[in-house]
Amino acid sequence: MLAWLVPFCVFWTVVAIYVGGTGIRIEGGTPLRQLLGLVAALVLFLAIWGVARALLRPVLPAGVAVVVPTLMAVLLLPLSVWAGFRVFGVRVDRGTGLVQVGSHGG
DSSP, rough: OOGGGHHHHHHHHHHHHHHHHSSEEEEOOOOOHHOOOOHHHHHHHHHHHHHHHHHHHSSSOEEEEHHHHHHHHHHHHHHHHHHHHTTTTTTEESSSOOOOOSSOOO
């Protein structure tokens, strides 16, 4: 059971970088729906990790059977985030993700 701490801790770091540091925008929904979308993304991330670990555990050494599924779940994080937020009606769009300051259109 201690192995589940690895993907749980990795998720928060990687999702903070993905949502906060890349060019995506999270649009729509109330703050509660956005929070629930983030929790749903965590559940999907852990489900991907659990399935990958169950499939790879018989053929890989113990340490590698934790690291490889974690890397696989990280690679599928954009899909987890998109699906998790969409379940609660929040859109994840590509864009600059940056707010333009000082552009008044005039």
